[in-house]
Amino acid sequence: MAEDTAALLRQLKIENADFVGYSIGGGVTLQIAKRHPDLVRKLVVIGTPFNNEGLVPGLLEAFKTMKPEDIPAGFREAYERTAPDPNHWPTLVAKVMKLGLESMGWRPEEIQSINAPVLIIIGDADIVRPEHAVQMFRLFPHAQLAVLPGTDHFLPIQRSDWAVPMIEAFLNAAMPKAPLKGEK
Numbered sequence: 001m002a003e004d005t006a007a008l009l010r011q012l013k014i015e016n017a018d019f020v021g022y023s024i025g026g027g028v029t030l031q032i033a034k035r036h037p038d039l040v041r042k043l044v045v046i047g048t049p050f051n052n053e054g055l056v057p058g059l060l061e062a063f064k065t066m067k068p069e070d071i072p073a074g075f076r077e078a079y080e081r082t083a084p085d086p087n088h089w090p091t092l093v094a095k096v097m098k099l100g101l102e103s104m105g106w107r108p109e110e111i112q113s114i115n116a117p118v119l120i121i122i123g124d125a126d127i128v129r130p131e132h133a134v135q136m137f138r139l140f141p142h143a144q145l146a147v148l149p150g151t152d153h154f155l156p157i158q159r160s161d162w163a164v165p166m167i168e169a170f171l172n173a174a175m176p177k178a179p180l181k182g183e184k
Helices: 002-011 024-035 059-063 073-082 086-102 108-112 130-139 160-172
Strands: 017-022 040-046 118-125 143-152
Touching: 002 024, 017 024, 024 040, 024 086, 040 160, 059 086, 073 086, 108 130, 118 130, 118 160, 130 143, 143 160
Parallel strands: 017 040, 040 118, 118 143
Antiparallel strands: none
16 A cells, blocks of 8 residues: 555656544655655554554454444445445455454664654553553654543544644644754
8 A cells, every 4th residue: 555655646747745544544655755755745653553562452352353343334335335336345344354453563773763843642541552552652753642531542523623633733833853862
């Protein structure tokens, strides 16, 4: 997905873009930033760990038996409204679960190599453990962290009234200055 996105941007002659990625999409944005840093101005990563160690215990085990009807109805309904063939919902769920099980993520030093400013957003009851989000925040040279209270992994639906203004403020803010040696 990262390579397809980078190829599309180059085809459209977009030289520098902001990326907002939720869940697996956050992983795609991190991959773009690693492989194509020249395309990235700023990143927003929502509900995304940088490796599977950041997930709440038991989640990957649950992926092994998750069925399409286990996914909250709002996601299925959104898929049905926009998909060319809504009958492919079970196929999509199977692919997402497989991707979650097979993805190992990145090593800390790979995350440290991303120089673009990053806004990390999670819910306090997200599938991403808060301590992992803090670790990720500390790895990036230019990062901000938001942990939204009373919010789980469906943050974009539950708290868009909080998340959208934060994202807009982050994207509209001036680019950070380079840190001094030894500073974050």
